[in-house]
Amino acid sequence: MIFKIPVKLKDNPYAIAVGHGILGRLPGLVGALKLGRDAVVISHGRIQRLHGRQLSAAFAKAGYTVKVLNVPQGEKSKSASCAMDLLKKISAYDVDKKIFIVALGGGVIGDLAGFTAAIYKRGVPCIQVPTTLLAQIDSAIGGKTAIDLPTGKNLAGAFYQPCLVLADTAVLKTLDRRQVRNGLAEAVKYGIIGDPKLFSFIEAHSPKLLKGDVKSLDFIVRRCAAIKAGIVAADEKETRGLRTVLNFGHTVGHAIEAAGSYGRYHHGEAVGLGMRVAGRISAAMGLLPAEDELRINRLITAVGLPQRITGVGLARVMALMQHDKKFSAGHNRFVLARKIGRVTVVSDIPSGIITQSIRAYL
Ligand SMILES: NC(=O)c1ccc[n+]([C@@H]2O[C@H](COP(=O)([O-])OP(=O)(O)OC[C@H]3O[C@@H](n4cnc5c(N)ncnc54)[C@H](O)[C@@H]3O)[C@@H](O)[C@H]2O)c1
Ligand SMILES: [Zn+2]
Structure with missing residues (x-):
């Protein structure tokens, strides 16, 4: 069908x-x-x-x-x-x-x-x-x-x-397991940015998903593709700021990926770490309840993604982050979570909170 x-x-x-x-x-x-x-x-x-x-x-x-x-x-x-x-x-x-x-x-x-x-x-x-x-x-x-x-x-x-x-x-x-995990990082992201039911589905089915269970993967693909289709239709060329939410976990994630010279971490692994950091910043800013941060971290672990940033240093990650599109002239901009299924874009986060949040995972 x-x-x-x-x-x-x-x-x-x-x-x-x-x-x-x-x-x-x-x-x-x-x-x-x-x-x-x-x-x-x-x-x-x-x-x-x-x-x-x-x-x-x-x-x-x-x-x-x-x-x-x-x-x-x-x-x-x-x-x-x-x-x-x-x-x-x-x-x-x-x-x-x-x-x-x-x-x-x-x-x-x-x-x-x-x-x-x-x-x-x-x-x-x-x-x-x-x-x-x-x-x-x-x-x-x-x-x-x-x-x-x-x-x-x-x-x-x-x-x-x-x-x-x-x-x-x-x-x-x-696909090998590492590639499945890589994709699951993005699926978790879709759950956080707009679909609590998808998030719960991945929580309930993570062992099956990791084994490549077709029925569960089919559900994930349909649901995630529909979310992305909706966001793209609303903001085709990223001019209205709506596509920005797709970057949840990516600001720090991209920097971690680049700091590892694109060899140490696959994209999804770096995004998994980036989502942990984004969750930490969200909680430190008083936006995300502690139990939601815990659920996010548990799910990232359950889908087999790394728990700590290893082999790359804080200074390098911070320096690379300055190149991000969302950083300009000393200002920063992050997609942060308010709860599972709802995110918000926040500018000018104190750099101390960013460094502490990365340090929490070093
Ligand atoms: N255009 C966009 O909006 C967008 C968004 C995210 C990522 N990207 C880009 O996507 C790229 C990463 O994509 P990726 O993670 O799919 O990596 P990839 O295309 O390198 O594929 C990963 C590996 O999986 C193997 N593979 C692919 N399909 C397979 C299958 N069915 N069975 C067995 N092996 C298979 C490939 O040979 C490859 O070795 C990056 O270049 C990134 O910049 C683009
Ligand atoms: Zn991505």
């Missing part, structure tokens, strides 16, 4: 299709969009072997031509040289065709392929087929595409909405 979540954008509305074992249904869904008959699948070798062949076969059976372009695995592929390489290959292939791009992979592939689709011929249709939990509930939705520059992550990019997102929860079976 396919569960469809609408992303209600004024100019370019699209759907997120969620379901178990629905990868083979993609050609049918694409057909209804009348995009063309030539699919260019951007992926990498491992995903291709695990899930891509099935997808290519389904496209071929439905009468599409399929060109697969694999890039190396990992964040290093989100580079200008990799994007350029793809552009050259696509342009050489794209003769007498009407192509659309299919991003098959985690957030790295989604960001890179989305960026490539945005700039090739000033934009060709893009379908996101996220294969990690993080990508299914977060990165594939909302049209943020990017590559990294030597000076920092995601520094070159565009808002470019996909025409369709297809999240097949069956592909999550092949």
Whole structure:
């Protein structure tokens, strides 16, 4: 069964299709969009072997031509040289065709392929087929595409909405545990920012979720994708401040990730630590009741995320935080929790409270 979540954008509305074992249904869904008959699948070798062949076969059976372009695995592929390489290959292939791009992979592939689709011929249709939990509930939705520059992550990019997102929860079976935990950090975040029932669901099902139980993961993907779809529809290009709440735990989280040179901590692990710190700041500011802070910390532990910040120092984390978009000219801005399911944006928090709150987890 396919569960469809609408992303209600004024100019370019699209759907997120969620379901178990629905990868083979993609050609049918694409057909209804009348995009063309030539699919260019951007992926990498491992995903291709695990899930891509099935997808290519389904496209071929439905009468599409399929060109697969694999890039190396990992964040290093989100580079200008990799994007350029793809552009050259696509342009050489794209003769007498009407192509659309299919991003098959985690957030790295989604960001890179989305960026490539945005700039090739000033934009060709893009379908996101996220294969990690993080990508299914977060990165594939909302049209943020990017590559990294030597000076920092995601520094070159565009808002470019996909025409369709297809999240097949069956592909999550092949994810390793660390990747599942990584995605669960974002799911916990959605619970804190706006969905107490989702939070309670993760509390009740964390052992099952960690084991990759499909039914529980299916519920999480649908619920989180719907929350993200709603926020994106209300603030497509992050101009109204509504998308900001998605950054809960990310201000400190990003700094921890960067302090570990993107190797020590995965994104979700750093965000888990960032959420602990954000909870501590919220409580220290008198916003969050102690029992809610405790519940947040217990759940972050229950989904297998780190309990302490190790191997990176306070001074480095503080210095890196100054680069955050929400910090400018000596002012700071944090998404803080008032209770589970409700957050607020607070500016100019005393730096002593921030340092004490980070120190609490060192
Ligand atoms: N655009 C956005 O809004 C947004 C939001 C959050 C994160 N991001 C970006 O997303 C990226 C991180 O994404 P990620 O966490 O998905 O990492 P990733 O894309 O690197 O994938 C993680 C690993 O999982 C493997 N993998 C993917 N799907 C698999 C499957 N079904 N089975 C087995 N292995 C599989 C990949 O090969 C890779 O090694 C970062 O570059 C980040 O900047 C973007
Ligand atoms: Zn995140």
